[in-house]
Amino acid sequence: MATHITEDCINCGACEPECPNEAISEGDEIYVIDPELCTECVGFYDHEACQAVCPVECCLPDPKHVESEEVLLERALRLHPDDAKLKERAAANNYPSRFRKLAGPWCLFRSASPGLVQPFSVLWAAGEVFRCCTRLTWSPRGR
Ligand code: SF4
Ligand code: SF4
Numbered sequence: 001m002a003t004h005i006t007e008d009c010i011n012c013g014a015c016e017p018e019c020p021n022e023a024i025s026e027g028d029e030i031y032v033i034d035p036e037l038c039t040e041c042v043g044f045y046d047h048e049a050c051q052a053v054c055p056v057e058c059c060l061p062d063p064k065h066v067e068s069e070e071v072l073l074e075r076a077l078r079l080h081p082d083d084a085k086l087k088e089r090a091a092a093n094n095y096p097s098r099f100r101k102l103a104g105p106w107c108l109f110r111s112a113s114p115g116l117v118q119p120f121s122v123l124w125a126a127g128e129v130f131r132c133c134t135r136l137t138w139s140p141r142g143r
Contacts, residue, residue, distance in 0.1 A: 002035035003048050004062035015050035015059060021079050024050060035065045042069055043076035043086050046101040069099040 005015075009030035016024045016031065023037035033050070040061075041048050050059040073090060080086050089095035 002033065002038040002062050002065035002067065003040060003050060003059050004033055004035070004065070005031050005050075006058040006060060008056050008058035010056055012055060014053045014055065018049040018053050020044040020049065021076070033059075035062065037075075037079065038065075039072040039076040039079070040067075040098055042072040042097045042099070043080075043090065043095050045098075046096040047098055069097055073097075 005024075007030065011026075011030060013026075013031070016026075018024075019038075020041060020043075021037045021039055023034045023039075024031055025034070026032075048059060051057070073095070076086060077090060086095070
């Protein structure tokens with residue numbers, strides 16, 4: 001989901017220099033974000049840098065541009081072909097991202113080993129069923 005600027009913008013200009021992709025510019029009436037350049041700061045920060053500095057909180061997720069972390073990272077890599085550090089972080093699957101901040105360790109695990117998620121979920125569900133069944137049929141005093 002690209003970030004967009006709402007009509008509450010007061011044209012202070014604070015967000016423009018913060019963007020790692022130069023996606024923000026002065027529009028006709030208010031500042032605007034080019035969704036083709038916005039990566040929600042994936043690869044650079046664990047939050048949207050424009051949102052963090054906006055004094056009126058008008059840099060918000062754009063529901064018309066919903067995108068996955070993978071798509072946003074690919075865009076960041078495309079926009080910064082000479083950024084060796086970004087490439088290194090992406091290859092090591094160890095880069096800042098608002099998605100990872102939100103989802104924490106589960107998200108890291110899921111992106112690192114997608115093939116393991118399903119079997120783990122099935123094992124967890126089987127364990128829960130077993131736990132419930134043994135609770136129903138067994139009691140320490142034989143009740
Ligand atoms: S969210 Fe990040 S990449 Fe997108 S416009 Fe704001 S500062 Fe730039
Ligand atoms: S920081 Fe907020 S108010 Fe200032 S120009 Fe950017 S979007 Fe507009």
